[in-house]
Amino acid sequence: MVTLAECLGDCKPKIGVYALTSCYGCQLMLATVQKILDIAKNVSFESFYMLSSESRMPADVDIAFVEGSVSTEKDLEELMEIRKHSRIVVAMGACAVNGGVQSWSEGEKTCDELHKAVYGDEKIDMKPLQATPIDKHVEVDYYIHGCPPEEDELMYSISTFLFGTFPERVDYPVCAECRLKGNPCILIERGAPCLGPVTTAGCDARCISFDTPCVGCRGPVPFDTAWFDSLAMVFKKKGLSKDYVRDRMRIFGAHEDKLDEMLDKIYGGNE
Amino acid sequence: MRYVKISPENTYEFLSRLKGMGTLYAPSKISEQFYDFQEVDDVKDVEFDYHRTIRPPRRFFYPVEETMFTFDTHKVELKEKLPRKERVILFGVHNCDIVALRIMDAEFLDEQPDPYYQIRRQNGIIIGLSCMPDEYCFCNVRRIEFVDAGFDLFFHELPDGFLVRVGTVTGHKLIDPNMDLFSEVSKKDVDNISEFERKKADAFKVKGNWDDLRYLLELRMDHPMYEREADKCLGCGNCTLTCPTCRCYDVKDKPSIDGRTGERIRFWDSCQFRTHGLVAGGHNFRETKQDRFYNRYQCKNAYCPETTTAYCVGCGRCTYFCPADIQFRSNLMEIGGYQEVKK
Numbered sequence A: 001m002v003t004l005a006e007c008l009g010d011c012k013p014k015i016g017v018y019a020l021t022s023c024y025g026c027q028l029m030l031a032t033v034q035k036i037l038d039i040a041k042n043v044s045f046e047s048f049y050m051l052s053s054e055s056r057m058p059a060d061v062d063i064a065f066v067e068g069s070v071s072t073e074k075d076l077e078e079l080m081e082i083r084k085h086s087r088i089v090v091a092m093g094a095c096a097v098n099g100g101v102q103s104w105s106e107g108e109k110t111c112d113e114l115h116k117a118v119y120g121d122e123k124i125d126m127k128p129l130q131a132t133p134i135d136k137h138v139e140v141d142y143y144i145h146g147c148p149p150e151e152d153e154l155m156y157s158i159s160t161f162l163f164g165t166f167p168e169r170v171d172y173p174v175c176a177e178c179r180l181k182g183n184p185c186i187l188i189e190r191g192a193p194c195l196g197p198v199t200t201a202g203c204d205a206r207c208i209s210f211d212t213p214c215v216g217c218r219g220p221v222p223f224d225t226a227w228f229d230s231l232a233m234v235f236k237k238k239g240l241s242k243d244y245v246r247d248r249m250r251i252f253g254a255h256e257d258k259l260d261e262m263l264d265k266i267y268g269g270n271e
Numbered sequence B: 001m002r003y004v005k006i007s008p009e010n011t012y013e014f015l016s017r018l019k020g021m022g023t024l025y026a027p028s029k030i031s032e033q034f035y036d037f038q039e040v041d042d043v044k045d046v047e048f049d050y051h052r053t054i055r056p057p058r059r060f061f062y063p064v065e066e067t068m069f070t071f072d073t074h075k076v077e078l079k080e081k082l083p084r085k086e087r088v089i090l091f092g093v094h095n096c097d098i099v100a101l102r103i104m105d106a107e108f109l110d111e112q113p114d115p116y117y118q119i120r121r122q123n124g125i126i127i128g129l130s131c132m133p134d135e136y137c138f139c140n141v142r143r144i145e146f147v148d149a150g151f152d153l154f155f156h157e158l159p160d161g162f163l164v165r166v167g168t169v170t171g172h173k174l175i176d177p178n179m180d181l182f183s184e185v186s187k188k189d190v191d192n193i194s195e196f197e198r199k200k201a202d203a204f205k206v207k208g209n210w211d212d213l214r215y216l217l218e219l220r221m222d223h224p225m226y227e228r229e230a231d232k233c234l235g236c237g238n239c240t241l242t243c244p245t246c247r248c249y250d251v252k253d254k255p256s257i258d259g260r261t262g263e264r265i266r267f268w269d270s271c272q273f274r275t276h277g278l279v280a281g282g283h284n285f286r287e288t289k290q291d292r293f294y295n296r297y298q299c300k301n302a303y304c305p306e307t308t309t310a311y312c313v314g315c316g317r318c319t320y321f322c323p324a325d326i327q328f329r330s331n332l333m334e335i336g337g338y339q340e341v342k343k
Helices: A025-031 A036-042 A073-084 A095-100 A111-119 A151-163 A176-181 A187-190 A228-236 A242-250 A257-269 B009-019 B095-108 B116-121 B169-178 B189-203 B212-221 B224-230 B289-300 B330-334
Strands: A016-018 A044-048 A061-067 A070-072 A086-092 A130-133 A142-144 B001-006 B023-029 B035-039 B065-073 B077-079 B086-094 B124-129 B153-158 B161-167 B247-255 B263-269
Touching: A016 A025, A025 A061, A025 A151, A061 A073, A061 A095, A070 A073, A073 A086, A073 A130, A073 B330, A086 A151, A086 B289, A111 A130, A111 B169, A130 B189, A142 A151, A176 B001, A228 A242, A228 A257, B001 B009, B001 B169, B009 B023, B009 B086, B009 B161, B009 B169, B086 B095, B095 B116, B095 B124, B116 B124, B153 B169, B153 B189, B161 B169, B161 B189, B212 B289, B212 B330, B224 B289, B224 B330
Parallel strands: A016 A044, A016 A061, A061 A086, A086 A142, B023 B086, B086 B124, B124 B153
Antiparallel strands: A070 A130, B001 B161, B023 B035, B065 B077, B065 B263, B153 B161, B247 B263
């Protein structure tokens, strides 16, 4: 685990906040946390275009927070540069961690087919790539889940680095947080297609608290503990079709290697 | 023991007076199928006829998350953050949850009392309430369907009110200044209580006692049930988080943005999570989902010497709140070779 231990004291860690293909929501979240001025006092933002036009790309930094998926050649080049110039790389948000919603066609349609469907024969001035999470290309040291990450998660991550430790990755599902919050279970009660049991916790069951089933925006629980097969078994009993379940699980989980295998186990092969 | 009677109307008045003594929590209907202990605003909203709450009562004494102390590494200072002495009154606690709290006491108030738990528990008042079992209940085979300790007052349902058992000195102090609300118990009331208990005994799906279960579990460790059922498991931890006797917690330091101060928090953990068995060096005691699933069956059926019961109190929560519909009781019956009562 890379930490900033030797920075304990008065030095200010250098931070870069970068965006690849994304909605910029994660860095907007970071730029608007209540304690942004406290953060700015304790770190030196070498690159954070949303906050300062004096930003440079790439900059030599201690920590790079990267949002967005690799969806163009330019993204890939930038990501490589970022990695070269950063001691610690943090994947920030669903696009960087899981590939984001733009990964929906992963394994379904090639990039060329997608391009043709959208642009026809028109040329665009960048070379598109199939959208991928950043750890498909570079070594990622830490992950912050969420679309966007919650304020307390961003604060926790930065604070642990400043303290000389590192942020622990959440490895339990939204379902647990939901129960601790005292929400009634909408999956049990009315068979809602809730992805809470396979989705990384941290949002304090935000959507379910508003009676809306989890769509999985925080990405599947890491370390191979997202049990899509067990959840599919439940959904199947409740009458949900394989196509529906698969589409829903793929919104933020298209890059999960075991997803199809697990769904096939329950629903059988191609429907 | 002292016994008094209270009418339904006076019960509401009594609850109103309790509200004046501290924060009163009671079962409340939160959705079509679920109940939870909630702070009582209007005493008329208190639910007397409920099966089980989604969150167990232990959370009032051992919160889901709490700050244990704050620290400053530059000043090398540590400030303990003990809870305030606030009166918390729990009304409507079923027998299973009362025994569950005694199990929590056994773990948190042993020779090395946990000050955080102790302060809250000492300021807590427990008022029990009788209940009729539903198809998920099996407290009887755990030998706890009638409690004789662990409550300050216990309300037994009568056709025309409640027979109240006084369990502690605190219980007497709740009754004494409110004697205008209580009356003497009649012979008919006692007969009604016996009738209630007889009906209750009849309502259980299982009979006898399961004291031999923990040995049978040990003797049948490789039972095929584990693999079959673990396959359904979502690993979501709902069984343990809703369990009234699960006690596992984890601690974590939450630093502040200044890089030198912070707080240490402790929060409920679950043996169903991967990190529960994860130790230094990346080794894991319970590496697979099945290992974790298996662990809960052993842990819940182990023996608690202080209550002379199993750690599982048969409240049915782990089954009722399991999104994967895993039937804990049936699975145990399969291993123990127990049969349901034929009606």
